[in-house]
Amino acid sequence: MRTALRPDAVLVQAVIAGALSFAHLHDLAAAAGQDGWKAWAYPISVDLLFVAAWRRLRTDGPSRLAWCWFLIALAASLGANIATAGLLDLSDVPAWLRILVAGWPALAFLGGTLLAHTPDAPALAAQAPDPAPEVAREPEPVPEPDPEPVALPDREETPALPVADPAPASPSAIPVPAALVDHARKVAADHEHRTGSRIDTDTLRARLGVPPHLADAVAAQLA
Numbered sequence: 316m317r318t319a320l321r322p323d324a325v326l327v328q329a330v331i332a333g334a335l336s337f338a339h340l341h342d343l344a345a346a347a348g349q350d351g352w353k354a355w356a357y358p359i360s361v362d363l364l365f366v367a368a369w370r371r372l373r374t375d376g377p378s379r380l381a382w383c384w385f386l387i388a389l390a391a392s393l394g395a396n397i398a399t400a401g402l403l404d405l406s407d408v409p410a411w412l413r414i415l416v417a418g419w420p421a422l423a424f425l426g427g428t429l430l431a432h433t434p435d436a437p438a439l440a441a442q443a444p445d446p447a448p449e450v451a452r453e454p455e456p457v458p459e460p461d462p463e464p465v466a467l468p469d470r471e472e473t474p475a476l477p478v479a480d481p482a483p484a485s486p487s488a489i490p491v492p493a494a495l496v497d498h499a500r501k502v503a504a505d506h507e508h509r510t511g512s513r514i515d516t517d518t519l520r521a522r523l524g525v526p527p528h529l530a531d532a533v534a535a536q537l538a
Contacts, residue, residue: 337362339395346405347416357416360423361395364388367430380433384426391419489532499523499533 340358349357368385375381398412399405502522506514514522519537520530 333362336392336396339399340392342399342405343395343412344416346408347413348408349416357419360420361388361391364423364426365392367427371430380429384430387422387426489528491529491532491536495523495525496533496536499537503537 337358340361341354344357345354364384365388368381368388371378371381372385403412499519503514503519506512506518506522516530516534519534520527523530523533525533
């Protein structure tokens, strides 16, 4: 499928402006003593620096570095256009302009290197690690001074009385689950049905599998 080529007025204007600026830079470099291929290299150097600065502005956003070299390249291109418009005698170029043209390659190399290898401040801020948050430290407690010992009057030591052993809890005071009491009633009824006599506490404890004090409490509930 063929793509129809449509003329773009902006593109045509850009080509014309670039060609005229290229020619003006070439004529100025040749008039400043840069003959042969060197005169053709100057407009290429200016345009490349111009494009590099503009690309840096488009991709990384506005920055002092990109704007500085963009204005330098613009001044070099615009200055050549004005100088070749009849305001400057190209047959007798002043010494300061010859020095400026001769020093342009080093200046353009410095600008291109800085634009290509110097990160922006936002990029540096994004790469920098976040500072560790400061942890509030609690003040250390101040130790209180020990109270001075108080002298007590001498007194005769009273002999310690023997401590009485606690009285064992009565079987009726021990809580017994209702389900265990019901099961014990069934066991006691079965024992009395088979043997004809009431079940004693030891047999009840063995049948229920409970400790002696709990067996006494259950027997008290069955009495």
